[in-house]
Amino acid sequence: MRETTFNVSKQEMMILFNALIDSGYDKNLQFSVPLLNGLILFKFHLKGSGAQVLNFVVQQKYLECYIPLAKRLKEHTKNEIPSYNDIQQSFYQAGILKPSGIEQLEDIFSTLRNQSVIRGGDVYYIALDTNLLRDRFFSVYLKKIPSHPNLDYILCETVRDELKNRRDKLNRNFLQTITHLKHNILAGCFLNQNCLEDRMRYVGFLEYNNMRAATSCEEIDAQSRKSGRLNDEIILEAYSSFVDIGRKVIFISRDNEAVRMMTGEENVIPILLEHESVIQTNFATAWDQFFDLLYLLSILYGKLNLIVGGVETGSLYGVWKGKDVQEWEQDRFLLEIFRPRDEDKDEMKDYQFVVTALKDNLSILKQL
Amino acid sequence: MPKKSSKLIWLTSMGQNMYENLNPYWAYCERFKNVPEQIALLHAIEMNAEKDRTVRAFSIISGQYCKNKQINIAGISFDDEDVRGFSEKAEAVFKKASAENMKLIVDVSLTTWSFVPIYLMKMTRNYHNIVKSLVYFQYSEHCLRSRPYPLIPRPSTTFHDLLAESGKKDRKEQVRCAKQHSM
Numbered sequence: 001m002r003e004t005t006f007n008v009s010k011q012e013m014m015i016l017f018n019a020l021i022d023s024g025y026d027k028n029l030q031f032s033v034p035l036l037n038g039l040i041l042f043k044f045h046l047k048g049s050g051a052q053v054l055n056f057v058v059q060q061k062y063l064e065c066y067i068p069l070a071k072r073l074k075e076h077t078k079n080e081i082p083s084y085n086d087i088q089q090s091f092y093q094a095g096i097l098k099p100s101g102i103e104q105l106e107d108i109f110s111t112l113r114n115q116s117v118i119r120g121g122d123v124y125y126i127a128l129d130t131n132l133l134r135d136r137f138f139s140v141y142l143k144k145i146p147s148h149p150n151l152d153y154i155l156c157e158t159v160r161d162e163l164k165n166r167r168d169k170l171n172r173n174f175l176q177t178i179t180h181l182k183h184n185i186l187a188g189c190f191l192n193q194n195c196l197e198d199r200m201r202y203v204g205f206l207e208y209n210n211m212r213a214a215t216s217c218e219e220i221d222a223q224s225r226k227s228g229r230l231n232d233e234i235i236l237e238a239y240s241s242f243v244d245i246g247r248k249v250i251f252i253s254r255d256n257e258a259v260r261m262m263t264g265e266e267n268v269i270p271i272l273l274e275h276e277s278v279i280q281t282n283f284a285t286a287w288d289q290f291f292d293l294l295y296l297l298s299i300l301y302g303k304l305n306l307i308v309g310g311v312e313t314g315s316l317y318g319v320w321k322g323k324d325v326q327e328w329e330q331d332r333f334l335l336e337i338f339r340p341r342d343e344d345k346d347e348m349k350d351y352q353f354v355v356t357a358l359k360d361n362l363s364i365l366k367q368l
Numbered sequence: 369m370p371k372k373s374s375k376l377i378w379l380t381s382m383g384q385n386m387y388e389n390l391n392p393y394w395a396y397c398e399r400f401k402n403v404p405e406q407i408a409l410l411h412a413i414e415m416n417a418e419k420d421r422t423v424r425a426f427s428i429i430s431g432q433y434c435k436n437k438q439i440n441i442a443g444i445s446f447d448d449e450d451v452r453g454f455s456e457k458a459e460a461v462f463k464k465a466s467a468e469n470m471k472l473i474v475d476v477s478l479t480t481w482s483f484v485p486i487y488l489m490k491m492t493r494n495y496h497n498i499v500k501s502l503v504y505f506q507y508s509e510h511c512l513r514s515r516p517y518p519l520i521p522r523p524s525t526t527f528h529d530l531l532a533e534s535g536k537k538d539r540k541e542q543v544r545c546a547k548q549h550s551m
Contacts, residue, residue, distance in 0.1 A: 368425055
């Protein structure tokens with residue numbers, strides 16, 4: 001590992017941003033994407049409560065960069081370049097945007113809170129469809145709901161099996177088909193790591209495990225098949241069979257078809273959540289949301305470049321050659337700070353300050 | 369007048385969690401790239417286990433910012449229902465500093481029994497010539513007190529030196545009064 005490379009958790013990213021604030025660089029910071037020929041994703045200011053994101057790239061500008069790139073790539077390689085929809089999804093995964101339809105869920109929770117526990121009452125079990133686990137709906141929303149004795153969770157093993165599916169790892173031959181980026185940059189990020197589709201599925205898999213660890217949820221044994229349609233049927237059947245006297249299931253999905261099939265099932269409350277097609281370009285995020293967003297974007301693109309005062313100052317890797325299971329499970333980044341030229345004295349001073357802050361604080365945190 | 373001395377004692381008392389103790393010290397070390405020669409940690413008798421953990425953590429932070437300096441970290445136990453006993457033990461630290469020609473940095477940021485900061489403030493006044501700083505580390509939200517210093521957003525904390533601040537205010541007040549008299 002190079003002298004200026006740090007392995008950090010999402011929360012430890014705060015050390016970098018604190019050092020930038022201390023150095024007077026709290027405004028007009030940017031992140032660019034090497035995979036998209038340096039496209040600027042967004043600009044941001046650092047504040048006490050979080051980050052103020054400005055000028056997030058709009059769809060049209062994104063497509064102006066994406067389409068010519070995609071045209072040059074082979075069909076199977078094209079899938080490795082994230083689409084604008086992938087970015088939109090990361091906003092929901094980070095909890096920056098809430099899906100529409102959530103009001104219905106809030107009404108149910110409100111009714112539940114008014115229910116007298118002493119008199120018993122129905123127990124509501126929340127069942128998430130695979131797409132909601134991929135959206136990290138438990139971490140960004142359900143986990144924050146005050147607990148109630150009559151509210152619990154269930155998970156279906158078929159969902160977990162679906163999230164465990166793997167298509168392919170990215171090997172050297174495959175990476176050589178992506179020609180617009182230097183091979184060493186691509187290999188440094190993606191060699192022997194999962195393809196984009198699998199990486200995003202893995203986000204859902206980790207969410208399943210998080211939900212299981214954080215709640216007393218029941219796990220329904222169920223088989224899984226190779227066909228997605230058959231799996232959907234198994235999942236729906238498992239959830240609808242779980243209901244009983246005094247036991248209701250709140251089934252939440254983003255799939256219209258799944259919700260339609262669950263409608264009318266006795267003691268099942270199906271709720272459809274939907275993503276908006278347009279995202280805001282200027283918005284405020286809490287720190288945790290900002291770190292989640294950075295992590296998800298860096299999983300999508302492998303690497304983001306941090307631009308400070310118009311100068312590329314560092315790189316943030318969400319995927320790198322050799323990132324191991326523990327590092328994936330702990331949502332870790334690799335943070336590289338670029339060393340300026342020795343003759344740039346002011347830049348060198350700031351660089352030394354940031355690097356020292358990272359070294360000192362990470363070393364102490366590790367020992368505590 | 370005491371002889372000029374650069375040797376320092378960091379005086380603090382156990383808070384509700386370890387980071388309440390560490391954070392002001394951590395911020396001080398990072399800011400001044402320096403560590404004191406001694407740390408005196410006042411703690412209730414029954415907080416022995418937390419005290420050991422906190423002493424170890426103080427030692428880790430000190431070692432990071434000053435690798436070659438030997439730091440003496442002393443735990444001083446007191447009975448939390450004996451105000452007079454606390455006062456005597458705290459005063460002993462001030463007397464020791466005075467006798468050894470050392471300066472004190474007194475941290476009153478902790479969530480603790482109300483008599484603790486009252487007595488520390490009282491002694492700071494009585495021994496003002498050996499107290500270098502009276503530190504209050506302010507958080508924008510109470511919950512941040514349990515988070516390690518480097519993981520707290522910088523704008524959410526303020527490192528106050530209450531002595532320096534009150535000195536400034538006093539001087540401002542004197543200037544304001546002088547102006548009023550001259551009008």
